Amino acid sequence: MAVATISNLTVRYGSKTAVDDLSVEIPEGCVGLLGPNGAGKTTLLKTLLGFVHPASGGAVVLGMNAATEGMKIRQRIGLMPEIDCHIPGMNGVTFVALAGELAGMPSNYALGRAHEVLEYCQLGEARYRNVETYSTGMKQRVKFAQALVHGPKLIFLDEPTNGLDPKGRDEMLELIRDISHGKGVNVIVSSHLLPDIERTCDTVIVMRQGQVVRQGSVADLRELGGLTVDVDLRHPSEPFLEAMRKRGATIVSQVGANVRLTLLDDKEIGRRLFEAAQEAGAQVRGFRPASRSLQDVFLEAVE
Amino acid sequence: MIVLERASRWYGQVLGLNDVSCTIPAGITALLGENGAGKSTMIKVMTGQLKPSAGRVLVQGELPFANPRVFRKLGYCPEIENNYDQMTGQEFVTLMAHLAGLPSSTLKARVAESIETVGMTSAAGRKIGGYSKGMRQRIKVAQGIVHDPDVLVLDEPLNGLDPLGRRDISTLLHDLAGRGKCIVISSHILYEVEQLTRNMLLMAKGRLMAQGDIYQIRNLIDSHPHHITITTDQARSLAKHLLDLPYILSAKFNAQDSRLLEVETHAPDQFYAQFPNIVLEHGYNITHFDSPDNNLEAVFKYLVSG
Amino acid sequence: MNYDLPPPPASVGVSNVADLQYRNYEGPLISRTMRWWIIAKSGMQNTMKKPAFWVCVAFCLLPYLIHFAIYYFTQGLTQQAAAAGVGAAGVLGAGDPERYGQLVYTCLCSDTNLLSIFIIALLIGTGSIAADNRANALMVYLSKPITKGDYLLGKWMGIFLTLWIVALLPCLLLFLLLMVVYTTDGFLRENPTLILRILAASVVPALIHTSLLIGLSAWSKSPRLVGSIYAGIYFVGAILARILGNSLYGNDPDMNNTVQHFSVSGVIEGMIQYILHITLSPALLQKRDDTTLAMPIVAPLAIAAVVLIIGGIVAARTKINAVEVIRG
Numbered sequence: 018m019a020v021a022t023i024s025n026l027t028v029r030y031g032s033k034t035a036v037d038d039l040s041v042e043i044p045e046g047c048v049g050l051l052g053p054n055g056a057g058k059t060t061l062l063k064t065l066l067g068f069v070h071p072a073s074g075g076a077v078v079l080g081m082n083a084a085t086e087g088m089k090i091r092q093r094i095g096l097m098p099e100i101d102c103h104i105p106g107m108n109g110v111t112f113v114a115l116a117g118e119l120a121g122m123p124s125n126y127a128l129g130r131a132h133e134v135l136e137y138c139q140l141g142e143a144r145y146r147n148v149e150t151y152s153t154g155m156k157q158r159v160k161f162a163q164a165l166v167h168g169p170k171l172i173f174l175d176e177p178t179n180g181l182d183p184k185g186r187d188e189m190l191e192l193i194r195d196i197s198h199g200k201g202v203n204v205i206v207s208s209h210l211l212p213d214i215e216r217t218c219d220t221v222i223v224m225r226q227g228q229v230v231r232q233g234s235v236a237d238l239r240e241l242g243g244l245t246v247d248v249d250l251r252h253p254s255e256p257f258l259e260a261m262r263k264r265g266a267t268i269v270s271q272v273g274a275n276v277r278l279t280l281l282d283d284k285e286i287g288r289r290l291f292e293a294a295q296e297a298g299a300q301v302r303g304f305r306p307a308s309r310s311l312q313d314v315f316l317e318a319v320e
Numbered sequence: 321m322i323v324l325e326r327a328s329r330w331y332g333q334v335l336g337l338n339d340v341s342c343t344i345p346a347g348i349t350a351l352l353g354e355n356g357a358g359k360s361t362m363i364k365v366m367t368g369q370l371k372p373s374a375g376r377v378l379v380q381g382e383l384p385f386a387n388p389r390v391f392r393k394l395g396y397c398p399e400i401e402n403n404y405d406q407m408t409g410q411e412f413v414t415l416m417a418h419l420a421g422l423p424s425s426t427l428k429a430r431v432a433e434s435i436e437t438v439g440m441t442s443a444a445g446r447k448i449g450g451y452s453k454g455m456r457q458r459i460k461v462a463q464g465i466v467h468d469p470d471v472l473v474l475d476e477p478l479n480g481l482d483p484l485g486r487r488d489i490s491t492l493l494h495d496l497a498g499r500g501k502c503i504v505i506s507s508h509i510l511y512e513v514e515q516l517t518r519n520m521l522l523m524a525k526g527r528l529m530a531q532g533d534i535y536q537i538r539n540l541i542d543s544h545p546h547h548i549t550i551t552t553d554q555a556r557s558l559a560k561h562l563l564d565l566p567y568i569l570s571a572k573f574n575a576q577d578s579r580l581l582e583v584e585t586h587a588p589d590q591f592y593a594q595f596p597n598i599v600l601e602h603g604y605n606i607t608h609f610d611s612p613d614n615n616l617e618a619v620f621k622y623l624v625s626g
Numbered sequence: 627m628n629y630d631l632p633p634p635p636a637s638v639g640v641s642n643v644a645d646l647q648y649r650n651y652e653g654p655l656i657s658r659t660m661r662w663w664i665i666a667k668s669g670m671q672n673t674m675k676k677p678a679f680w681v682c683v684a685f686c687l688l689p690y691l692i693h694f695a696i697y698y699f700t701q702g703l704t705q706q707a708a709a710a711g712v713g714a715a716g717v718l719g720a721g722d723p724e725r726y727g728q729l730v731y732t733c734l735c736s737d738t739n740l741l742s743i744f745i746i747a748l749l750i751g752t753g754s755i756a757a758d759n760r761a762n763a764l765m766v767y768l769s770k771p772i773t774k775g776d777y778l779l780g781k782w783m784g785i786f787l788t789l790w791i792v793a794l795l796p797c798l799l800l801f802l803l804l805m806v807v808y809t810t811d812g813f814l815r816e817n818p819t820l821i822l823r824i825l826a827a828s829v830v831p832a833l834i835h836t837s838l839l840i841g842l843s844a845w846s847k848s849p850r851l852v853g854s855i856y857a858g859i860y861f862v863g864a865i866l867a868r869i870l871g872n873s874l875y876g877n878d879p880d881m882n883n884t885v886q887h888f889s890v891s892g893v894i895e896g897m898i899q900y901i902l903h904i905t906l907s908p909a910l911l912q913k914r915d916d917t918t919l920a921m922p923i924v925a926p927l928a929i930a931a932v933v934l935i936i937g938g939i940v941a942a943r944t945k946i947n948a949v950e951v952i953r954g
Contacts, residue, residue, distance in 0.1 A: 104761065106753070106757065164769075
């Protein structure tokens, strides 16, 4: 069942058409929204949040009409904006509690819930400090918490790992994965970092120039099908490639010590590779059915 | 091309760099580390914005601090987002070209060339204040390369770019590296760095923790044995054979997938040499064979968390 | 329609170990009616945490306390005088219907009080929207179910209510005091509308400071800058108005007076004087001769006040309306 449906949406800013006759269904679970800058992602998000008055067409989010019930929608969804933002002059708990109250929570519920959410985001004692003293990782987590505090069924995350070091990025992606798988919250992630999307999202929507050009589950999109195998060698080895050609393989591409080849059938792939390696005096250090990286999917879709 | 000899730098009591010695050759080198590890200090002493409190830094044999001769050969793309919002992109790059000492005969051509290289020709006439994040990033790179420097230092250059932009800039950097330039990139986005280069400098707590080829370093990390996953029909039978080998530390089965076998070893070379023999001798059918932690992210995690 | 994902597998049976995992919020969500009040309340709570605020409040009370002390210590004397049959109604001049109004004016528009109110206004008003601009707080606000109007109203009310209460409460206490003491002397009879005038007069500085500061604050990212600009307008404006009045209308005391009131502080004082409906007596003016100062001509001052108030609000509204929540 779709969490949001966009039907024949056309949005114009003055004379410029940002989105033209767009129709897309946002499925449940964790959805990645990809696209080059200017593809219409921003307009799509703004529409789903109820900020935009379309020239024609419309959108339905969680059963509510985006053009007329914008306020109600914003009560049921959460947004984690891309840029650094917080309400100044207060500590973490007060900030998140205020966010909850603004969303409509009664004040006695808001504070308790703020604590719960901050606990979930692993902000311990730091929650009693002024938000301005937080590190980048903590600021991102507080932003995440204020989006979650009022129990939305759908949250939008705009570049959630912006500015985070690898450890911080890991933790944030874990949080996103956890909240969307098992805690019952639908998530839409907009990001340029494709491995982040691969790690957290089940489906992706790729946009280009105001249109959706690819949509599907990550697994489906990445599947290359056929009998293509990626092989990691210890060192690049021409004899190995020869040995494989003799066994009926076609070499698709080679980058350093990594080779992609297509086989005629899938019987005993491992044995054939190892035999060829022994023959050629090379060493196979890994092989797996080839899949496209999400980056390849993206580049293919938008070029 | 860049040499640090026991360089240290402190800010009052706070330690930025602590006794760092290294040589950065031509080609692309990645500067990695958590926030607060000393990367920005390292960049600042390399680009001549700060003088080391102890030791010294040499860029192509000269001290970079307040040294115009070095600045002519050095390009720097900082992380800052606030630029000269009132200028157009063209004016900005021209200004930086003047500052870099380009002779006026070649200046206009070089400016146009570098703007084109980063793909900003159509937008160069607009004010920077109206640029998106990605465009600002590109114009920054343009000003960094306009004077064709031998050394290029970039701080988070791919931030804010969509994958197309990333690919373009990465290609550019590969080109420059191929022409013998020394490029230092500081970035948090490890998978990108991995695609650019295998050479890294890892900072932690102000000290240089590791330097060199990522995969060589991986082999040196004893405390974290290599994990290797194998998918086969007879996982348990294969495991029995593998457990006979002395350098296999453990074999783990997966509750969800009975075909999956994960082994740990601290002698990967020996394993990779002997494993094919075992497979061929007993005729096991292997469909997957991989080492999931043989990448930069894992190396980084192991090094930083100890 | 139910848009929930299937719930995670529930634990079987009753367990001694509580499940402290994250749970979704299923509680009530009230609709939008008084959303601005949350913002106003938050602002006022922040204000009350600042020690400087309470110091200024103490200074506001000072003129009232001084007059109360004067009354208290001289009461003994007047009672004796009354007993001895000598007239006079305490401290205040006998028979002057304006005397109560003038007392209120003395306290409310005393330099200390007005200045303290101005400083409180600076304290809470400069950072109101400027700090939010710097921290991009509007992003957070607008992603919730409130409008930009709610936001502006909330900010405005937070400052307005604080300033009004600070101006009003001491006045009310003074009124109660006068009522207790002078009812027998005809206090309520003489000046039946005084309480209403007090309410209206205390609103004036609150209205003007709030609107102007909101207007300035919305256009800046630095509270300090806003503070310096407003302080400049306030003080330099007052000086310039005085100079202008004297130079342009040296011979026409009424016009002179009016022009001299053409600054922020002047408008405030002038409007309060008009609302309290008094002329400034020689005692108030600290002059030895018989000069009284009539009220300045009201119309231009009233127009100026309205312009300032509306101008400030419109300026703020324009700037806030331009903010976009998601940028491309």
